[in-house]
Structures are given as structure tokens and as C-alpha cells.
Amino acid sequence: MIELADVWAAEARLSPRLRVTPFLHSQVLSAMTGAYVLVKFENHQFTASFKERGALNKLLTLTDDERARGVSAMSAGNHAQGVAYHAKQLGIPATIIMPAHTPSVKVEHTRAHGAEVVLAGETLVEANAEAQRLTAERGLTFIHPFDDAMVMAGQGTVALEMLAAQPDLDVIVTPIGGGGLISGVATAAKGLRPGIEIFGVQAACYPSMLCAMRGEPPTGTGNTIAEGIAVKYPGELTTEVVRARVDDVLVVDESRLEQAVALYLFIEKTVAEGAGAAPLAALLEYPERFAGKKVGLVLSGGNIDPRLLASVIMRELIREGRVVTLRLPISDRPGTLAQVTAVLRDCGANIMEIQHHRTLLALPAKEASLEISFEARDRPHGESVVAALVAAGFAPQVL
Template sequence: MADMLTLEAFEEASEKVKEVTLETKLVESPYLCAATGNRVWLKPENMQRTGAYKLRGAYYKISKLSQDELDRGVITASAGNHAQGVAYAATHAGARSIVVMPTTTPLIKVERTKGYGAEVILHGDVFDEAGEYAQKLAEEQGLTYIPPFNDETVATGQGTIGMEIVQELPLVDTILVPVGGGGLSCGIATFAKLYNPKIRVIGVEPAGAPSLTAALEAGHAVKLPSANTIADGTAVLEVGDRVLPYLKENLDDVLLVEDDELVVSFLDMVENHKMIVENSGLLSVAAAKQLPADGRRVACVLSGGNMDVITMSSVVQYGLIQRSRVFTVSVLLPDRPGSLVRVASVIAEHNGNVIKLKHNQFVTTNRNAAVELRVTIEAYGPEHRQEIIDALSEAGFNPELPSFREAN
């Protein structure tokens, strides 16, 4: 659309979305400043109403509909943040909304979407199947389909984040933006270049779903054979073809982040900022550590914070293991009274905290010769872990480190 993705449109969208959004002021991160050698601010859209930035684009898109289109209602397909954004925006505009979600969508997301006023239909095992069904219903019932990212009006709404960043931090050098389908990065990058071409905008993709990287290499949108990443909100097989030209023109670079880096970043956010940020929203934080340490002013967009408790628990556990703050050792010892106490005493003397024990008497046919003891220990970090392992070795227990799968 020719009248979208202009400074005038961004200004209009910025005023419009204020009707439903919360103010998410930049938060400077002393931890990331020290870790990266730059000045780093966080744009906490995880604290946004509905828990993600998606409300911006959905509301601006719906605000541009005619009264007739509003009366007929809107429809979309989503398994998460976009679903809640459309549901909230439609209800606020007094319009009926239908959201088609895959049957695999967690119940909490289904209930939240319903809670914002949408009628939820579960269809298909994956997003693509839900999307096709939503398009079919839109044609049959005369509903307006609200795209999650491949739409200039939606991208303009998302770009209001960029306007807010420069209003608070006029001298920003670099903006890091998570990339899935490309709507968020399109909006922010296009606004930034119109406002000040010197601002570098860098897209960040999960290494397991690099749809934009593939498109830039091919020169056109291509469909990945699969997407394998814990950053489910950005696990998009194909970047939007309508936003891709803007990304080619306005995005300065694209960085890739491995899942292991997201796990560590989640722990960093929880411990240093007391914030829950979903894996996709952490892409910008993880990528900040890839930038040159030259004192630049960096804004990281935290795109969302909708994460279920089970996933949180798993990510925290893996994060602690990666940081060597939880580890498991396997030792062989005689099946005699006092053996377990000796092991526990060595660990206690070196300030290790035992959090789990597994005693296997059947590791050999001769129990008197040896039984296996697996001890899961909490430590301060890599050096403390090694200190405990060395102490167990010196005490004659010959500790081994089983794999995580074996240990659990």
C-alpha cells in the first residue's frame, strides 16, 4: 500500500495505537552494558498489553477498516501473540473476531484468546493448516483476514516501536529486532531509515529457522523445508513476500542465534532484570553479545513475554546446566555403611549443595565391589564445579560426568 510505511503513516499509527497499548519505556541494562562493551537498552514489549508487540499492528490494521468490514467481523490464524492481539483489538473496536488455532496450541493460549473476546476454532496440526482454513472461512463468511506479518498496514503499526525508541533515545546507533515473518523488522527498519539513515537496524533470526537469510541469499522469498528452534514465535518457514522488499532496502544486517544462546539469555533476564521474556523475544538480547564492543548505543526489542510455565521450567533447568551451576557426577563406591556419608562430606566441605541422589545397586553383579551413586549438585559456576570434581577425585571416588539425558 502506497500510503503505508511513510513517516506520516508511522506518526498516525503511533497516535492510534496509544488508544490500546501500554507505555513500554526503555530500560538500560547495566548487566548487558558490562557484558558487551556497549550501552544497551531494552524495549520491553514483553510488558505490553496482551504480552507482546502484536497488538500494535493488529489494532492499527483494524482501525483502518470500514464500518461495513467491522460489522462483518475479522478473522486470523495464530498459535500465540497475534491471536491475542487481534482478539483484543477487535473487541476494543466493537467487531466480532474469529481466531483459528492449531489443535496443538497450549490451552492457556486458547483461553487467553477467548478471554479477549474472540471465538476460537481449533483446526489442523500446524499453523499452515490453520491459516488455510482461516482464509477459507474469510471467503465463505465475508470476514476480513488480519495477516500476522505480511501486510504493509500491520508492519506500519509494528514500526511504532521504532518511533518510541528514537523519541526516548535520539542518539541510538543500533536497533536489534527479532525476525520471524518480517513484519516487526520491516516496520522498525523502514521507520528508522526514514527518520535517520545513520541508525543501523539489525534483524536477528533463530539459526534453526533462518527464513529471511534464505530469502536474501536467493533474492526472493523461499520456503524452508523445516523450522527447528525453541524460539517458536519466530519459527516461520517463509518470510513475507510483501515486506521483503522493505527489508532488503532498509535492514543493515541479519544475525543468527543458536538455541543454547537463548537459554542463557532467558536466565540473564530473569536474574538480572526480573523479567520473563519468551525465547523469540530474547533473540535481540543474545545478538547484542555479537556486536563489536565500541561503546555504541544499542536498543534491543524484547518482542514478547508469553511463555508457559512448563517451558520456563525447562529453559531454567537447561540454563543452569549450561552455566555449570547445576551438574551431575557419577561415582562408584563400595556398598558399605558410611560410603555415602564420605561422598556427602567431601561435597559439603567444598560448599556444594546436593539437590538429588540416585543410588543404583545393580550397576555390577558384585555389590560389595561397587554400587553407583549419581549426585546432582548446585554450584556457583564452572570454577566451583571443577573444585568439587577435583576434591572427589582426590578422595578416591573417580567421578564421571554423565550426559544430561543419562543423569535425568
């Protein structure tokens, strides 16, 4: 069980090497949720993730012999980059084991930081087995992504910075994967302010820490945009701390995670990965738990695949009614398509895509089908466009 003194010691080690990331009030998010919302922008770290804190703290506590022999880590993302980057700064050889299917951009970023990257196994379990083999074979020091006292203490420095800037915080909300971040945060925050509430957030398809708190078997399966917290087995050390010091663990579904990622981009003009947006997703899902309180959200990282981000943005525009797709049966005669597009033009809708199907066997020979996607100013504007098409004699189906 780590203590506040361990986090203070970590801060003393890290402060000359890591910047204090911004912790800012969001007026718009506060108005949306009914809480006084402040955001800790850990995506401003050099590798765009809080993971640097724990990795660096662990590296700085190694003996000279351990540094000379080198370190290893198993990760498919942020922990890998954090270890690789700071190991290079300290002149420590680093070997990072990643699953064979890890996206090439993450592999190349890790290599760019000077680490040897070994691709092994189809799953994290298989990659971890290879990591343990290589660690023993080469005499390396393994740096666990979360279940390590020095890693947990390093992550806890996030809370020291938050409370230094806002001593009267009522609540801190963090993502939970393996539990390293929330263990450090809860230890630091409860040590400074015993009455503060600490909430963790997990993706609904990976509620492993919630299961651990309830004494239930761990569970976790399926796809989530919050890859950073898609952990089926939380740490043993972290689970002990979470049970003792965390007030509650909340779960959020994928639509809330997508909404939170989009809101960070639209409102705060910042990029959040799915795991980093989980605390905001919890505020959106459970506003009654936070109403009227001063709430600090840990935006833990911003490493999201650009293609996934583009998909999330488009899906959120659809949810908000700002992008509308219609299916429209029409008569297959000259001028009909022009009539449809004229209605959209007169309503001020911007056509994004249009598909004109004339030869589908499911259609009568004298009919055609249109699929049209258009941009609207907002949901009422989109509804008015649909109403105008109905008034013009068409029968649109909103997809």
C-alpha cells in the same frame, strides 16, 4: 512499500489506546557485551507482546461495514491474542483459527479475550487454509500477522518510541519471523535517522528472511524455543522492505537463545520468550558488531510456557557450572555413601538429587553407582568439590 508517514499515522491512532512501554539502559548487559545496551520492554503490553500494535492499527482502519461483519486471524500465539483483545475493546466480532495442537493455555487466553476460537489442522499451513475458507464463507476481513501494510506500520511505532527516548541510537536490533516488526521498525528508524543501522535476528533453524535476502529458497525446520520467529515463509511485502532498509540479518543457535532468556530473567528480572530474547542473543554471539555503539534491543514479548522457562533456567545453571551432576562408582559397603555426602557437606555443596544404584547388571556385585546433582556457588566452587572427591579416593565423572 510503507513509508514514515504511515508509521506516524499509526502512532496517532494507537497513542490513545496503547501505553508507551519502558525503554531502559541495562548497565550489566552493557558491561557484558561492550555496547551501550537499552531494552525496549514490549512484554509490558497487556497481552505481553508487540503484536498488539499492528493488530490494533489494522482494526482501527476498517470501515464500518468491515467492523460489523467481523475479522479473522490465523495464529498460534501472540497475534491471536492481540487481535482478540483489541477486537473486543472495539466491539468487533473476531474469529481466530489456531492449529489443533496449540497449547490449551494459549487457546483459553484467546477465548478469554472474547474471540471465537476454531481449532483446525495439524500445521500452520493447514490452519491457514481453514482460515481462508472461513474468511470467505463468512465475509470476514482477514488480519495477516505480518504481511499487511497497516500491521507493519503499527509495529513500526516501536521505533518511534525508542528514538523519541534516545535520538542518538546507533543500532536497533529486532527479531524476524515473517518480517512485520522489522519492516515497520526499519521504515520508521531510517525515515528519522538514515544512518542508523537495523539488524534482524533469526533462529539458526529458521533463517527464512536471510535466505530471501540472498535470493535463496526459503528453509526452516526443527525445534526452537523461539516459536514466535519459527516462520518458514516470510511475507512478500515485508521481504521487499527488508531488502531495501535492513542492514543485516544475523542467526543465533539455541544455546544463545536459552542464555538470553535466562539473562533477562537473572539480570533484568523480566520474562522474555525465545523470540523476544533473540536480539540479546545476537549481541552475545556477535559482540564485535556492536562494540562501543548505542544499541536498542526490542524485547518483543514474554509469552513463554512456564515449563519451558523452568527447563531453560536449569540448563543455563548447568552451563554456568552452578548445577553439577556427577556419576560416581563406589564400593557397595556400609558407610561409603556417607563418606561421599560428607565430602560435599564439608565443601559447602547443596545436594539436589541423589540416586544410588546397587543392582545394575553392568556393575560387579560388590560395586554400586551414584548419580549426584548438587548446587555450587559458581564454576570454580563446583570444580573444587570434584577435586575434593578425587582427593578422598573417588573417581567422579562430570555429566
